Amino acid sequence: MxxxxxxxxxxxxxxxxxDKRLQEREEEEVVVVEEEEDTKKKxxxxxxxxxxxxxxxxxxxxxAPRSNLQFKVGPAFLHHKQLDHIVTSIDGTPLDFxxxxxxxxxFDLIGDQWVGYKxxxxxxxxxxxxxxxxxxxxxxDSYILNLNHPNILRSFSIIQFGINVMARLHQSNMEIGxxxxxxxxxxxxxxxxxxxxxxxxxxxxxxxxxxxxxxxxARKGSSLENAFYFHYPDEDIxxxxxxxxxxxxxxxxxxxxxxxARFERxxxxxxxxxxxxxxxxKMFQLDIIVGVVIKAPxxxxxxxxxxxxxxxxxxxGNNTYFVHLIEKSTPPLVIRGRSxxxxxxxxxxxxxxxxxxxxxxxxxPISVHNSKPERMLDGNSKVLQYKSDxxxxxxxxxxxxxxxxxxxxxxxxxxxxxxxxxxxxxxARNNSERxxxxxxxxxxxxxxxxxxLGKTSAKRQHKVTVKCSxxxxxxxxxxxxxxxxxxxxxxxxxxxxxxxxxxxYTASPSAPRNLNVFKSTPQFNRxxxxxxxxxxxxxxxxxxxxxYFPASTLSSPLKLRPLNKIPSFMKKKDGEASGTDxxxxxxxxxxxxxxxxxxxxxxxxxxxxxxxASKSPLSLVDSPDKNLLKSVNFRDIETKxxxxxxxxxxxxxxxxxxxxxxxxxxxxxxxRYQNYVEDTNPKFNRSYIxxxxxxxxxxxxxxxxxxxxxxxxxxxxETSKVLxxxxxxxxxxxxxxxxxxxxxxxxxxxxxxxxxxTYLAExxxxxTCDKEPRTNLELLSSASDSLLSSLxxxxxxxxxxxxxxYTNLKV
DNA sequence: CTCGACACAAACAC
DNA sequence: AGTGTTTGTGTCGA
Numbered sequence: 001m002x003x004x005x006x007x008x009x010x011x012x013x014x015x016x017x018x019d020k021r022l023q024e025r026e027e028e029e030v031v032v033v034e035e036e037e038d039t040k041k042k043x044x045x046x047x048x049x050x051x052x053x054x055x056x057x058x059x060x061x062x063x064a065p066r067s068n069l070q071f072k073v074g075p076a077f078l079h080h081k082q083l084d085h086i087v088t089s090i091d092g093t094p095l096d097f098x099x100x101x102x103x104x105x106x107f108d109l110i111g112d113q114w115v116g117y118k119x120x121x122x123x124x125x126x127x128x129x130x131x132x133x134x135x136x137x138x139x140x141d142s143y144i145l146n147l148n149h150p151n152i153l154r155s156f157s158i159i160q161f162g163i164n165v166m167a168r169l170h171q172s173n174m175e176i177g178x179x180x181x182x183x184x185x186x187x188x189x190x191x192x193x194x195x196x197x198x199x200x201x202x203x204x205x206x207x208x209x210x211x212x213x214x215x216x217x218a219r220k221g222s223s224l225e226n227a228f229y230f231h232y233p234d235e236d237i238x239x240x241x242x243x244x245x246x247x248x249x250x251x252x253x254x255x256x257x258x259x260x261a262r263f264e265r266x267x268x269x270x271x272x273x274x275x276x277x278x279x280x281x282k283m284f285q286l287d288i289i290v291g292v293v294i295k296a297p298x299x300x301x302x303x304x305x306x307x308x309x310x311x312x313x314x315x316x317g318n319n320t321y322f323v324h325l326i327e328k329s330t331p332p333l334v335i336r337g338r339s340x341x342x343x344x345x346x347x348x349x350x351x352x353x354x355x356x357x358x359x360x361x362x363x364x365p366i367s368v369h370n371s372k373p374e375r376m377l378d379g380n381s382k383v384l385q386y387k388s389d390x391x392x393x394x395x396x397x398x399x400x401x402x403x404x405x406x407x408x409x410x411x412x413x414x415x416x417x418x419x420x421x422x423x424x425x426x427x428a429r430n431n432s433e434r435x436x437x438x439x440x441x442x443x444x445x446x447x448x449x450x451x452x453l454g455k456t457s458a459k460r461q462h463k464v465t466v467k468c469s470x471x472x473x474x475x476x477x478x479x480x481x482x483x484x485x486x487x488x489x490x491x492x493x494x495x496x497x498x499x500x501x502x503x504x505y506t507a508s509p510s511a512p513r514n515l516n517v518f519k520s521t522p523q524f525n526r527x528x529x530x531x532x533x534x535x536x537x538x539x540x541x542x543x544x545x546x547x548y549f550p551a552s553t554l555s556s557p558l559k560l561r562p563l564n565k566i567p568s569f570m571k572k573k574d575g576e577a578s579g580t581d582x583x584x585x586x587x588x589x590x591x592x593x594x595x596x597x598x599x600x601x602x603x604x605x606x607x608x609x610x611x612x613a614s615k616s617p618l619s620l621v622d623s624p625d626k627n628l629l630k631s632v633n634f635r636d637i638e639t640k641x642x643x644x645x646x647x648x649x650x651x652x653x654x655x656x657x658x659x660x661x662x663x664x665x666x667x668x669x670x671x672r673y674q675n676y677v678e679d680t681n682p683k684f685n686r687s688y689i690x691x692x693x694x695x696x697x698x699x700x701x702x703x704x705x706x707x708x709x710x711x712x713x714x715x716x717x718e719t720s721k722v723l724x725x726x727x728x729x730x731x732x733x734x735x736x737x738x739x740x741x742x743x744x745x746x747x748x749x750x751x752x753x754x755x756x757x758t759y760l761a762e763x764x765x766x767x768t769c770d771k772e773p774r775t776n777l778e779l780l781s782s783a784s785d786s787l788l789s790s791l792x793x794x795x796x797x798x799x800x801x802x803x804x805x806y807t808n809l810k811v
Numbered sequence: 812c813t814c815g816a817c818a819c820a821a822a823c824a825c
Numbered sequence: 826a827g828t829g830t831t832t833g834t835g836t837c838g839a
Contacts, residue, residue, distance in 0.1 A: 065834080066830090
């Protein structure tokens with residue numbers, strides 16, 4: 001196979017054609033995505049590709065960050081190195097391996113060089129195939145690695161097969177650091193890409209990779225999902241079918257196994273600017289490695305062998321190693337550094353011209369400033385030596401000084417715009433290209449506040465959010481200035497607002513009548529009621545001066561205040577006599593409740609942390625937010641009665657952990673929660689909960705363990721219980737409610753809609769606010785608690801510090 | 812100069 | 826349809 005691809009490579013007249021050929025070749029063995037929608041998308045993408053190919057040589061000047069055209073096939077992995085170790089199944093049959101890899105984002109062919117940008121992500125996918133094609137069969141077998149080295153001729157039983165990626169200086173053994181980010185980039189952890197445990201599979205094609213990367217959540221059972229993940233046919237298959245005498249399966253993640261190693265959001269580490277003596281940038285190369293994980297006694301010192309990586313040192317003497325079977329490398333890569341010169345046509349740094357168009361969207365010109373052409377490195381367009389370590393494969397690039405497809409007259413941006421010699425056809429094409437280059441000015445945001453508050457879901461340090469709102473339908477006792485406010489029905493009075501994720505009250509008709517329903521606030525509205533997070537005084541004054549919001553814009557984008565900074569008017573204090581808003585609020589009992597609630601939540605969380613960390617057999621894993629000290633955070637939202645007096649309802653947003661090796665989607669308990677919530681109130685819950693699930697899903701694309709929020713609407717209350725008791729609805733005997741868990745199970749499995757309940761007696765507001773909100777909170781906390789533990793995975797990453805690498809936590 | 816950090820804004824998915 | 830998310834890259838200052 002390696003030879004084959006190498007042959008293919010040698011026959012190329014110009015490496016310009018490589019990616020085209022690669023695609024052609026791949027199409028035969030492509031994992032076909034059959035689903036209609038996917039095919040449709042694929043077609044669209046192919047059209048885009050065609051458009052791109054039509055202008056070969058005139059690469060995109062600047063693509064929008066999220067443009068699909070950022071996905072492009074990079075250099076092929078042609079340099080093939082087969083190591084001498086032999087893998088056999090338990091009966092001695094040797095296995096053949098084949099490694100396929102492709103770069104799907106981040107590299108451009110410019111002239112005859114593959115060029116990437118240090119600041120940009122690149123994506124690398126790889127899969128391996130063996131003689132045993134059926135995955136289930138493959139997993140049922142056991143395998144032996146026969147280490148073939150003069151000093152160590154030994155056999156080891158194989159724990160995992162997997163693929164890893166490495167970067168080094170071209171034609172040298174000097175390793176270059178690779179960094180892998182999460183979708184949260186700066187806010188998340190980052191570190192060296194980790195080896196991905198894999199089962200043999202074909203490599204999905206370029207479009208499939210693009211599709212699954214962009215997808216928020218792969219539909220379960222979709223062909224796309226199946227192309228990338230192997231799910232056990234049966235949930236219990238591990239216990240029933242694969243027992244302990246099948247060692248291979250036990251080395252793999254228990255929920256599902258990757259078929260494809262997807263290394264996304266990779267970047268070259270710090271040393272990419274290394275220059276040779278002549279001032280040229282050094283070239284890099286990417287190596288993709290298929291290998292096996294074994295354990296071997298420390299004294300063997302396997303790490304001293306070439307192509308053996310020490311994965312983990314163990315105290316009991318058996319170290320874990322990753323032994324390479326096949327390595328494949330790219331041709332030399334140029335990584336352009338961060339210097340502005342690398343982003344210009346002529347290599348000159350762009351002049352620092354201040355944007356004077358701030359706030360004026362129409363003025364945004366298509367200019368050199370906006371569209372950065374790619375620099376042609378004519379000086380470097382010489383024949384490049386591509387020497388292989390393996391003598392069989394010695395060769396050199398026949399890169400032409402001038403790429404046949406490269407059109408000098410359009411090679412520079414200026415001449416592209418002012419091209420004088422182009423045919424009409426070209427002109428049309430260039431026009432359309434310019435169209436696509438232009439940024440549509442649909443939704444432009446300016447201003448730091450919006451950025452600050454509206455752009456990220458990464459959790460900040462304050463995790464307890466308490467929110468309380470109610471409508472005061474009695475005439476306000478005092479305060480003349482209130483008369484100006486002309487409170488109508490659509491006005492909600494806020495007496496306490498805290499922020500984590502801005503929420504907006506919504507009067508959705510389908511909302512259960514006894515729930516306060518909040519939706520996320522439109523970004524547009526946030527500015528008016530927010531201020532920068534660090535500016536406490538501003539917040540307070542804003543808050544104090546705007547106690548009324550029209551229902552349409554009600555939101556809470558204010559940052560959490562420490563307890564001692566609760567606005568004075570919120571505090572329980574008799575005889576408060578100031579002329580401020582404090583007077584308007586005559587329900588100090590709410591405040592009391594909230595303070596207690598907040599304290600309790602804090603304590604609860606601390607206990608939870610300690611419990612998980614000490615008791616749990618599972619390891620506590622840090623949040624993707626590097627600012628966070630702990631992996632778990634809770635936001636608790638307590639809503640108070642609105643128009644009608646009604647029982648408390650508490651919404652608890654708890655974080656759950658997820659990873660790509662133990663997805664929350666395959667946790668039955670999680671699914672029940674999801675059903676329950678969705679059944680309850682499609683409108684609200686779907687929009688809110690979906691969002692959290694989506695973000696979970698997108699992070700599942702990376703190899704890290706991370707955290708996200710689940711939302712639980714608490715629909716249980718004492719009144720409902722009484723009601724059920726009296727009417728004998730036949731669904732559940734209330735006496736079953738012997739434990740909190742029972743209640744929760746009842747709610748989840750019964751799937752009653754909250755609208756099914758009517759209250760026998762409406763509690764008064766006063767009763768409500770003092771009536772056991774803590775019980776409810778406890779209930780939910782413990783539910784969330786157990787859900788959390790059940791979702792926690794034993795084997796994940798932890799993030800220690802910026803410079804530490806990820807570490808595998810042991811079970 | 813480089814690098815980390817912050818910031819903006821465009822396209823994408825749902 | 827409108828919003829949250831993701832990512833290329835502009836910018837600042839140590």
